[in-house]
Amino acid sequence: MPKPRAPRFDIIGDCLLNASGIAAVVIAVHISMAKLLAKRMKYVVDSGQELYALGFATLLGSFFSIYPVATALGRTMVSVESGSKTQVFFSNNVCKAKKLV
Incomplete structure (x- = not known):
């Protein structure tokens, strides 16, 4: 940082x-x-x-x-449509998916 x-x-x-x-x-x-x-x-x-x-x-x-x-319009709408409640939830899932790959 x-x-x-x-x-x-x-x-x-x-x-x-x-x-x-x-x-x-x-x-x-x-x-x-x-x-x-x-x-x-x-x-x-x-x-x-x-x-x-x-x-x-x-x-x-x-x-x-x-x-x-x-404001990230596309990313926010994808997150809402996928049922997430916060950005932390969405970013945690992205990190988990990267670990699997």
Whole structure:
């Protein structure tokens, strides 16, 4: 795991316009996917809590130079259709399948 370091603040001006558009799309997709799954699985989603979680994960990830947080539409729907309840369940099954091969 990489050691945490401060992100480069000198490039914020160059990235701000593009990052704003990307952030708007990511938030829209994330919230709509959460609401779709909430309706399907019969639970309630707090959009504010989702935004806090998305922002915190992205902010924390910036100190470790990792990929930004995003919603995986295809993988999520495959996981839901297969009956899994969490990503941990899905990833455990993938790891078990790799061990068999």
